Amino acid sequence: MDTAIESLGVARIPSPLKHVQHVTDDECILYDSSARNVEQQIREGQTPVSFMKAGPRDFMYFDPSKLKCAVVTAGGLCPGLNNVIRAIVLTLYYSYGVRNVLGIRYGFQGLVPQYGHPILELTPKSVGDIAELGGTVLGSSRGPQSVEDMVDALERMNVGILFAIGGDGTMRAVSKICEGIRNRNAKISVIGIPKTIDNDISYMSRSFGFNTAVTVAAEVITAAHVEATGSPNGIGLVKLMGRRAGFIASYAALAKRDANFVLIPESDFDLEGPHGFLAVLEKRILDRKHAVIVVAEGAGQQYAHGEGTDESGNPRLGDIGIFLKEAIDEYFKGKGIELNLKYIDPSYTIRSVEATSDDAIFCTFLAQNAVHAGMAGKTNMVVGNWRDEYVYIPVDLVITGRKQVELDGKLWSSVLEATGQPSFKP
Numbered sequence: 205m206d207t208a209i210e211s212l213g214v215a216r217i218p219s220p221l222k223h224v225q226h227v228t229d230d231e232c233i234l235y236d237s238s239a240r241n242v243e244q245q246i247r248e249g250q251t252p253v254s255f256m257k258a259g260p261r262d263f264m265y266f267d268p269s270k271l272k273c274a275v276v277t278a279g280g281l282c283p284g285l286n287n288v289i290r291a292i293v294l295t296l297y298y299s300y301g302v303r304n305v306l307g308i309r310y311g312f313q314g315l316v317p318q319y320g321h322p323i324l325e326l327t328p329k330s331v332g333d334i335a336e337l338g339g340t341v342l343g344s345s346r347g348p349q350s351v352e353d354m355v356d357a358l359e360r361m362n363v364g365i366l367f368a369i370g371g372d373g374t375m376r377a378v379s380k381i382c383e384g385i386r387n388r389n390a391k392i393s394v395i396g397i398p399k400t401i402d403n404d405i406s407y408m409s410r411s412f413g414f415n416t417a418v419t420v421a422a423e424v425i426t427a428a429h430v431e432a433t434g435s436p437n438g439i440g441l442v443k444l445m446g447r448r449a450g451f452i453a454s455y456a457a458l459a460k461r462d463a464n465f466v467l468i469p470e471s472d473f474d475l476e477g478p479h480g481f482l483a484v485l486e487k488r489i490l491d492r493k494h495a496v497i498v499v500a501e502g503a504g505q506q507y508a509h510g511e512g513t514d515e516s517g518n519p520r521l522g523d524i525g526i527f528l529k530e531a532i533d534e535y536f537k538g539k540g541i542e543l544n545l546k547y548i549d550p551s552y553t554i555r556s557v558e559a560t561s562d563d564a565i566f567c568t569f570l571a572q573n574a575v576h577a578g579m580a581g582k583t584n585m586v587v588g589n590w591r592d593e594y595v596y597i598p599v600d601l602v603i604t605g606r607k608q609v610e611l612d613g614k615l616w617s618s619v620l621e622a623t624g625q626p627s628f629k630p
């Protein structure tokens with residue numbers, strides 16, 4: 205695993221950041237938390253894999269008085285986007301004295317002139333109160349743009365550092381843009397700040413917005429429980445986001461301990477048959493007279509049947525929430541059992557709220573460390589959090605895979621213990 209961080213050149217300008225602790229490039233955080241594994245790697249003559257520690261460096265590559273930076277947000281919305289934008293602007297301005305920061309509108313569309321989106325000027329004043337707002341003040345978009353057009357725009361605007369905030373697709377775009385920059389031998393740094401409420405980006409212990417999403421989702425589970433217990437044979441069915449990973453559903457269920465069934469994309473389930481989900485649900489309703497079901501949007505796609513892809517090539521999912529609601533209603537009707545099912549889909553509500561304090565703090569750390577990396581001339585990398593430490597990771601490593609809930613891991617085992625749900629398989 206190559207964890208070396210690419211650099212534009214030697215950083216020679218002394219950093220103006222005097223009063224904070226600096227970090228050197230040889231300070232690293234071990235990838236593996238198991239001492240036994242690390243010892244074994246050393247015994248076998250391997251260098252244990254590690255990530256470069258994030259933080260301010262002694263020297264800068266860019267001269268702040270001549271530097272222009274740009275910030276772009278792409279992909280789906282996520283709590284904390286505005287916190288990151290604001291913290292980038294404030295860190296550039298106050299810590300390094302950078303006076304030129306541009307806001308690129310509507311994702312990568314904003315870098316392509318034909319869309320006609322105006323460029324914004326970002327100053328401490330213009331970002332003054334954006335942290336209380338959900339969404340992104342820059343706007344976002346999906347869909348492909350020509351790499352050549354984007355690099356042209358960066359060169360034309362004389363941008364030295366581009367901060368790209370987005371999910372896995374955005375990180376793929378970062379990699380492509382860096383390739384375009386390298387081909388032209390241009391001196392532009394691109395730093396990725398991974399965003400996804402799904403928490404599914406590889407090599408990131410956590411992504412910003414996830415804590416907020418779980419906090420709001422947990423409240424919705426409480427509402428579903430209230431509804432379920434409020435009428436005979438009540439069912440509260442909640443659909444939560446999570447295209448390929450069931451982290452929000454799993455953590456929200458653990459937060460409240462009111463969910464009886466958690467269905468996630470990683471764990472296949474049978475619907476019909478004596479061990480299937482409907483039969484197990486019937487037993488629960490007859491025994492306990494109520495049930496709370498939490499389903500992640502990517503679960504049960506063999507039943508919900510999505511079609512095609514969105515503008516960015518992400519699969520369009522079938523609506524498993526609506527599918528389950530109808531399947532459950534029909535099943536109980538067929539059995540002649542009274543049922544009161546309340547279906548709640550809070551997806552976009554969860555995504556569009558202001559970040560929790562915990563996420564807001566996390567956003568500040570990520571943004572500060574992104575700026576430190578860019579100012580030092582690092583590029584083609586993302587700033588992340590690995591086992592509670594802030595680190596720099598090559599973008600090409602991050603885009604190699606996707607994080608999912610491990611079915612033999614601690615999280616899923618805890619969910620199974622908390623819900624008591626079986627495997628829904630013979």
Ligand SMILES: Nc1ncnc2c1ncn2[C@@H]1O[C@H](COP(=O)(O)OP(=O)(O)OP(=O)(O)O)[C@@H](O)[C@H]1O
Nearest residue numbers: 278279280346347348370371372373374376377516
């Ligand atoms: N392989 C790729 N090469 C170049 N650009 C890409 C690639 N994949 C995605 N992008 C671009 O990145 C932007 C965001 O991608 P996408 O819509 O997939 O969202 P995302 O960043 O994955 O966020 P999320 O999935 O969390 O909403 C889009 O403009 C898309 O065209």
Ligand SMILES: O=P(O)(O)OC[C@H]1O[C@](O)(CO)[C@@H](O)[C@@H]1O
Nearest residue numbers: 280281371400401402445446447
């Ligand atoms: O409806 P949109 O904006 O395309 O985004 C939906 C997707 O974005 C995410 O929130 C990821 O950012 C997924 O959980 C969800 O499937």
Ligand SMILES: [Mg+2]
Nearest residue numbers: 279371372373
């Ligand atoms: Mg994505």
